Amino acid sequence: MTAQILLASDPSAVAAAAALLRQGGLVAFATETVYGLGADAFRAAAVARIFEAKARPSFDPLIVHLASPAWLARVVRDVPAGAARLAELFWPGPLTLVLPRQPEVPDLVTAGLDTVGVRVPDHPAALDLLTAFGGPVAAPSANPFGYVSPTTAAHVVEQLGDRVDAVLDGGPCRVGVESTIVSFASGVPTLLRPGGVTQSQVEEALGAPVRVAPRTGVEAAKAPEAPGQLEKHYATRTPLRLLSSREPLVPPRGAGRVGLITFASPAPSGFDAVEVLAPDGRSATAAANLFAALRRLDTRGLDLLLAEPCPEEGLGSAIMDRLRRCAAGAA
Ligand code: TXA
Numbered sequence: 589m590t591a592q593i594l595l596a597s598d599p600s601a602v603a604a605a606a607a608l609l610r611q612g613g614l615v616a617f618a619t620e621t622v623y624g625l626g627a628d629a630f631r632a633a634a635v636a637r638i639f640e641a642k643a644r645p646s647f648d649p650l651i652v653h654l655a656s657p658a659w660l661a662r663v664v665r666d667v668p669a670g671a672a673r674l675a676e677l678f679w680p681g682p683l684t685l686v687l688p689r690q691p692e693v694p695d696l697v698t699a700g701l702d703t704v705g706v707r708v709p710d711h712p713a714a715l716d717l718l719t720a721f722g723g724p725v726a727a728p729s730a731n732p733f734g735y736v737s738p739t740t741a742a743h744v745v746e747q748l749g750d751r752v753d754a755v756l757d758g759g760p761c762r763v764g765v766e767s768t769i770v771s772f773a774s775g776v777p778t779l780l781r782p783g784g785v786t787q788s789q790v791e792e793a794l795g796a797p798v799r800v801a802p803r804t805g806v807e808a809a810k811a812p813e814a815p816g817q818l819e820k821h822y823a824t825r826t827p828l829r830l831l832s833s834r835e836p837l838v839p840p841r842g843a844g845r846v847g848l849i850t851f852a853s854p855a856p857s858g859f860d861a862v863e864v865l866a867p868d869g870r871s872a873t874a875a876a877n878l879f880a881a882l883r884r885l886d887t888r889g890l891d892l893l894l895a896e897p898c899p900e901e902g903l904g905s906a907i908m909d910r911l912r913r914c915a916a917g918a919a
C-alpha cells in the first residue's frame with residue numbers, strides 16, 4: 589500500500605479522507621502544530637493500526653481531536669472551570685487538555701487511564717476532515733515512535749508512506765512544535781508538556797501558577813501522570829549534543845563531519861552543514877523550522893550535530909525541551 593496524497597484545499601479530497609476514516613483506515617493530516625496520524629477514536633481496531641504503524645508502545649496514550657468544543661461531552665465526563673476557560677481562550681489551537689474520560693473511549697486510546705487528552709486543532713485541513721468525518725479522531729504525531737515529528741506531508745510519506753491509507757496535505761505546519769499539554773487529572777492544573785501555547789499564557793488565563801510535571805530524570809521516569817513522555821524522544825539518528833550557553837559555536841576536533849543548529853545569522857564557519865532556525869530573531873520562526881531542520885541535517889551523513897541553546901522563555905521552553913530529548917536519544 590502506498591498512501592494517497594490528498595490536497596486539503598479540495599473538498600472532494602477531504603470527503604475521500606473522511607470516507608477512509610469511516611472504513612477504519614489511517615489518515616495522516618495537517619494540523620497547525622505537526623502532522624497527525626488519525627483513526628476513528630471509537631474504533632479500537634483502527635486505533636490499534638496507529639500503534640502498529642508507528643511501532644508505538646501501548647502505554648503511550650493518544651490525543652483525541654475534536655472539530656469543536658461542542659464535541660467534548662462525547663469523550664469527556666467533566667470539564668472543570670479552569671479547563672473550560674483554557675478551551676475558550678486557546679481553541680482552536682495548540683493546547684491539549686487532559687480530562688476525565690467517558691467510559692466509551694477505548695482503553696487503547698487512553699492507555700487504560702481514567703483520563704483522555706483532547707484538543708481542537710487550528711488548521712482548516714484538520715477541521716474540515718473532522719467535520720466531514722463527523723466524530724472524534726485519535727491522532728499522535730505521524731512519525732515512527734521516538735523520531736522527530738513531521739511538519740510537512742513529505743515527511744510523513746518518507747517514513748510512513750507504506751503504512752497509511754492517505755495523507756491530507758495542508759502545507760507546512762505553522763507552529764512546528766506539538767501542543768502544550770495541561771492535565772486536570774488532579775485538583776491542580778499541571779503542565780505535562782511545553783508546546784505551542786506558553787506557560788505564562790496558561791497561567792494568565794487561569795489566574796494562578798500551574799504545577800510543572802518533571803520532564804526528565806528519575807522523578808519523571810516514575811511519574812505516572814505523563815506516560816509516553818520519554819526522555820529519549822524526538823531523536824535524530826545522528827547523535828546530537830546540546831551546547832550550554834557558555835560554549836563557543838565551533839566544531840569539536842576529531843568529531844568528523846559536524847552540523848550546527850543555530851538561531852541567528854550570520855552562522856559561524858567551520859561546520860559541514862548549518863541550519864539557521866530564526867533569521868528574523870523570532871522564537872516562533874525557530875519553532876516552525878526546528879523539526880524540518882533536524883530532518884535535513886539527519887540526511888546529510890554527518891557524524892555529530894551541535895545545537896545552540898536558546899533562552900527558556902515563551903516558545904523557547906518547547907524548543908529546548910525537544911532539543912534536550914533529541915540529545916538524550918543520541919546518548
Ligand atoms: O500537537 C500535538 O499535540 C500533535 C498533533 C497531531 O495534535 N499530537 C501529538 O501527539 O503530539 P503525540 O501522541 O505525539 O503526543 C501525545 C502525548 C502522549 O505521548 C502523552 O504523553 C500525552 O500526549 N497524553 C495523551 N493522553 C494523555 C492522558 N490521558 N494523560 C496524560 N498524558 C496524555
Ligand code: MG
Nearest residue numbers: 728729730737
Ligand atoms: Mg509524538
